Amino acid sequence: xxxLGGLGATLALxxxxxxGVNTYQLHVASLIAVYWILIAGLNLVVGYSGQIxxxxxxxxxxxxxxxxALAGTHDVNSWLALIASGLAGGLCGLLLGLPSLRLxxxxxxxxxxxxxxxxxELALGLGDLTGGGVGLAVPGFPPPFASPAGFxxxxLALxxxxxxxxxxxxxxxxxxxxxxxxxxxxxxxGAAISVYRMKLTVFVFSGVTAGxxxxxxxxxxxxxTPDTFAFDIGMFFFVCIIIGGRGGVVGPLLGTVVLTLLPxxxxxxxxxxxxxxxxxxxxxxxxxxxxxxxxxxxxxxRLTRRGRPESRVVSPDLDRLRAALxxxxx
Amino acid sequence: MWPVIVSGLAVGASYATTALAYNLMFSTxxxxxxxxxxxxxxxxxxxxWLMNSLGWxxxxxxxxxxxxxxxxxxxxxxxxxxxxxxxxxxxxxxxSTLALATMTQQAxxxxxxxxxxxxxxxxxxxFEAGIADQKFWLPIGVMIAAVAALEGFYRRTMWGKxxxxxxxxxxxAEARGVDTGRVxxxxxxxxxxxxxxxxxxxxxxxxxxxALGLSMTLNGFIAIAVGGLGSSVGAVAGGLALGLLGxxxxxxxxxxxxxxxxxxxLMVVLLIRPEGLxxxxxxxxx
Numbered sequence: 001x002x003x004l005g006g007l008g009a010t011l012a013l014x015x016x017x018x019x020g021v022n023t024y025q026l027h028v029a030s031l032i033a034v035y036w037i038l039i040a041g042l043n044l045v046v047g048y049s050g051q052i053x054x055x056x057x058x059x060x061x062x063x064x065x066x067x068x069a070l071a072g073t074h075d076v077n078s079w080l081a082l083i084a085s086g087l088a089g090g091l092c093g094l095l096l097g098l099p100s101l102r103l104x105x106x107x108x109x110x111x112x113x114x115x116x117x118x119x120x121e122l123a124l125g126l127g128d129l130t131g132g133g134v135g136l137a138v139p140g141f142p143p144p145f146a147s148p149a150g151f152x153x154x155x156l157a158l159x160x161x162x163x164x165x166x167x168x169x170x171x172x173x174x175x176x177x178x179x180x181x182x183x184x185x186x187x188x189x190g191a192a193i194s195v196y197r198m199k200l201t202v203f204v205f206s207g208v209t210a211g212x213x214x215x216x217x218x219x220x221x222x223x224x225t226p227d228t229f230a231f232d233i234g235m236f237f238f239v240c241i242i243i244g245g246r247g248g249v250v251g252p253l254l255g256t257v258v259l260t261l262l263p264x265x266x267x268x269x270x271x272x273x274x275x276x277x278x279x280x281x282x283x284x285x286x287x288x289x290x291x292x293x294x295x296x297x298x299x300x301x302r303l304t305r306r307g308r309p310e311s312r313v314v315s316p317d318l319d320r321l322r323a324a325l326x327x328x329x330x
Numbered sequence: 331m332w333p334v335i336v337s338g339l340a341v342g343a344s345y346a347t348t349a350l351a352y353n354l355m356f357s358t359x360x361x362x363x364x365x366x367x368x369x370x371x372x373x374x375x376x377x378x379w380l381m382n383s384l385g386w387x388x389x390x391x392x393x394x395x396x397x398x399x400x401x402x403x404x405x406x407x408x409x410x411x412x413x414x415x416x417x418x419x420x421x422x423x424x425x426s427t428l429a430l431a432t433m434t435q436q437a438x439x440x441x442x443x444x445x446x447x448x449x450x451x452x453x454x455x456x457f458e459a460g461i462a463d464q465k466f467w468l469p470i471g472v473m474i475a476a477v478a479a480l481e482g483f484y485r486r487t488m489w490g491k492x493x494x495x496x497x498x499x500x501x502x503a504e505a506r507g508v509d510t511g512r513v514x515x516x517x518x519x520x521x522x523x524x525x526x527x528x529x530x531x532x533x534x535x536x537x538x539x540x541a542l543g544l545s546m547t548l549n550g551f552i553a554i555a556v557g558g559l560g561s562s563v564g565a566v567a568g569g570l571a572l573g574l575l576g577x578x579x580x581x582x583x584x585x586x587x588x589x590x591x592x593x594x595x596l597m598v599v600l601l602i603r604p605e606g607l608x609x610x611x612x613x614x615x616x
Contacts, residue, residue: 102604114593118590
C-alpha cells in the first residue's frame with residue numbers, strides 16, 4: 001500500500017516538468033532530489049543507528065571530485081563516472097568507518113568532522129587532480145538527460161530508488177536491529193546483533209549514496225571548487241534528519257524539502273546560513289527531541305480516526321478489593 | 331630549527347589550554363562541549379575588539395576577554411547542558427553544544443567579518459625578537475600558569491575537592507550535601523574564563539578569526555584524546571605533541587597537509603591506546 005503510494009507520488013513528481021515549471025524551479029527540485037539521495041543514506045546512520053556523523057560533506061566532495069576528474073578531465077563516460085563516484089564514496093566510507101566506528105559518540109562525531117576538513121584540505125592541496133582553489137568544470141549527462149528536465153528525471157529516479165532501498169532496510173529486521181544499536185548497544189549485543197558490523201555496513205552504504213549524490217551534485221552545479229563543500233552543508237544534512245525525527249524516513253524527507261526550499265524562498269535566511277541551522281537544531285533538541293516525524297504521525301492518526309479516541313475511566317472495584325483483603329490470612 | 335620548535339610549542343600550548351578547558355567541563359558534567367574552541371575564539375575576538383576598536387589598554391582588555399569567556403561558559407551550561415542532562419539520552423548534549431557552537435561561529439562571522447584581523451601587541455617589544463617574541467611565550471606562560479593554578483585548586487581548596495567529588499560520583503556527592511548543579515555551573519564559568527584568557531594570550535599568534543573556534547575545538551579535542559581524558563598532564567603532553575607535530579609537518583612538507591597529519595596521528599594513538607597516553611582505563615559497558 002505504502003509502496004504504491006510512494007510510486008504514485010514519484011510519478012506525480014516526475015510530471016513536474018510538464019506542468020510548465022521554469023528552469024530555476026527545476027534546478028531547486030533537482031537539488032532537493034540530489035540532497036535527499038545523500039540524506040536518505042545518512043538517515044540510516046544518524047537516525048537509525050544513532051551515530052552522529054557531521055562530516056558527510058567530505059564523502060559528497062569525494063564523489064563530486066571523482067566524477068569531475070573522470071568525466072571532465074579524462075573524458076570517461078558519465079554513467080561509468082557516476083558508478084565510480086558511488087564506489088569511491090563507499091570505499092572512503094569504509095576507510096573512515098573502520099577505525100572511527102569503534103569510538104564512542106563524541107569521538108566519532110569529531111572524527112567525521114576532521115574527515116570533512118581533511119577532504120577540504122586535500123582538495124586544495126592536490127591541485128593536479130582537483131584543480132586546487134581554481135576548481136574544475138563538470139560535464140553533464142548524455143541526452144536525454146542533458147536538459148534540466150532530463151537531469152531532474154534522472155535524480156528523481158535515483159532518489160526514489162534510494163528511498164525504496166532505505167525504506168526496505170528500515171522496516172525489516174535490519175531496521176529494528178539498528179534501532180536497538182542506537183538505543184542500547186549493550187542490549188543489542190546481548191541479543192546477538194553484531195553492533196560494529198551493523199554500524200559499518202550502514203555507514204558504507206551511506207558512503208555509496210553520498211558518492212552518487214556527489215557525482216550528481218557536481219554535474220548539477222557544473223563547476224566545483226573546494227569552497228562548494230563548506231562545513232555548512234554537512235551541518236545542513238545533519239539538521240534535516242534531526243528536525244525530521246530520528247528513526248523514520250518520511251520526517252527527514254520533509255525536513256530536506258522544507259530546509260532546501262526555505263533559503264530559496266526567504267532570502268534573508270540564506271545570509272544567516274549556519275546561524276539559522278544552529279538555531280533550528282537547538283530549538284529541536286530542547287523543545288522536541290523526537291523531531292517533527294512523530295508529531296506528523298500523531299496528526300495523521302487523528303485525521304484518519306476522525307474524532308478523539310474513546311476515553312475510559314478506570315476505577316477500582318472496592319467491594320472485590322475488600323473481599324480479597326478479608327480472605328488474606330492474618 | 332629553534333623557530334620551528336618554539337612556534338610548535340606555542341601553538342601546542344594554546345591547544346593544551348583548550349584541552350584543560352574541555353577537562354574542566356567534562357569533570358563535573360561528563361559532557362565534551364563542542365563550544366570549547368568557540369570560547370577561545372571569543373577571547374581573541376573580544377580582546378582585539380576592545381583594544382583596536384574601543385582603544386582600551388591591554389590591562390583592561392584582559393579582564394574583559396576573560397569575562398566574555400566566562401559569560402559564554404555560563405551560557406553554554408545554561409542553554410545547552412543543563413536542560414539536556416535532565417534527559418537520559420546520551421547523545422543530545424553533542425547536538426545541543428554543536429548547535430550553540432555553530433550559532434556562535436556564524437554570529438561572529440556576520441558581525442566581525444570573515445577575515446582574520448590583527449591582534450595588537452600586548453607588551454612593548456621589538457618585532458625582531460625572533461624566538462624570544464612574546465607571541466610565542468605568552469601562550470606557553472599562560473599554559474604553565476593554568477596547569478599550576480588548576481592543580482592547586484584541585485588539591486588545596488574546598489571547591490576543588492567538591493569538583494573532584496562531583497566528578498567521581500555525582501550521586502554520592504549530592505548525598506553528602508554538595509550542590510552539584512552549582513558546582514557544574516562554576517566549572518563552566520571557570521573553563522570559560524580559562525578559554526578566554528587562552529584566546530587573549532594566543533591572539534598575536536592566531537589573530538582574531540571567526541574560524542579559529544572550529545579548529546580549536548578539533549585540536550583541543552585531539553590533545554585530550556591523545557593525552558587521555560581527565561588528565562592535566564595528558565592535556566599538556568597531548569597539546570604540545572600536537573603543536574610540535576603540526577610545526578614540523580609544515581616545516582618539512584609545507585602547510586597544505588597539516589590537518590591530515592594531525593588527525594592521522596590521532597587515529598594511530600586511538601587504535602593502539604583508546605584511553606589515551608595518560609588516561610584512566612574505561613569502565614566495562616555492562
